[in-house]
Amino acid sequence: MDSTFRVPRHALLRAKLTLIRRRETDSATFRRVLAEMGAILTAEILRDLPEAMAGIETPVGPMDAPVLAAPEPCLVAVLRAGLGLLEGARMVLPDAPVGHLGLVRDEATLQASEYVVRLPRDLAQRGALVLDPMLATGGSAIQAIARVKQAGATSVRFACVVAAPEGVRALQAAHPDVPILSAALDERLNEHGYIVPGLGDAGDRCFGTD
Numbered sequence: 001m002d003s004t005f006r007v008p009r010h011a012l013l014r015a016k017l018t019l020i021r022r023r024e025t026d027s028a029t030f031r032r033v034l035a036e037m038g039a040i041l042t043a044e045i046l047r048d049l050p051e052a053m054a055g056i057e058t059p060v061g062p063m064d065a066p067v068l069a070a071p072e073p074c075l076v077a078v079l080r081a082g083l084g085l086l087e088g089a090r091m092v093l094p095d096a097p098v099g100h101l102g103l104v105r106d107e108a109t110l111q112a113s114e115y116v117v118r119l120p121r122d123l124a125q126r127g128a129l130v131l132d133p134m135l136a137t138g139g140s141a142i143q144a145i146a147r148v149k150q151a152g153a154t155s156v157r158f159a160c161v162v163a164a165p166e167g168v169r170a171l172q173a174a175h176p177d178v179p180i181l182s183a184a185l186d187e188r189l190n191e192h193g194y195i196v197p198g199l200g201d202a203g204d205r206c207f208g209t210d
């Protein structure tokens, strides 16, 4: 794995991931913790966003203080499970516009096809952070990032919770310019395209549909 892929050694992320990996974790807890991880991953992957200085008044006096340089990046959730990460991402970047990409995976071919695309009109003036908890084969992430680039996003980053080596390699090959942040790198994919040991189907666990 080259330097576009990073797993931060972050105790909070690691402990929260253990919680959502557990088979017995219920859907409400899964969703809440996934959102918390979305906030931490977003803060981590956007730590080098450009800043500007603004003259402000504190209750005690004036100062020049850092603010985010405009425009803020767009947050793009890959449906369904990306919505879980999005909830937390919006806690730390509440003014960012949000895009939605609906991709459905054919269980036989494992190929993703689009069923919804809603992206901000001004994406060509912004960067984008694409959110999808599971980087498995890489098919959905590759397609989602291609869509966001096609819409003109100036720079694209990708955050997930669990990555498989196969997915990281595929995503790096397709989009070598895109930094990838994951809370963990697992062993492999199984014959059904699930990450092992992974956490199961993130969408089903998030929305209680399993």
Ligand code: URA
Pocket: 081, 134, 136, 193, 194, 195, 196, 198, 199, 200, 201, 202, 203
């Ligand atoms: N999508 C999931 O939700 N889980 C996996 O393990 C792989 C893809």
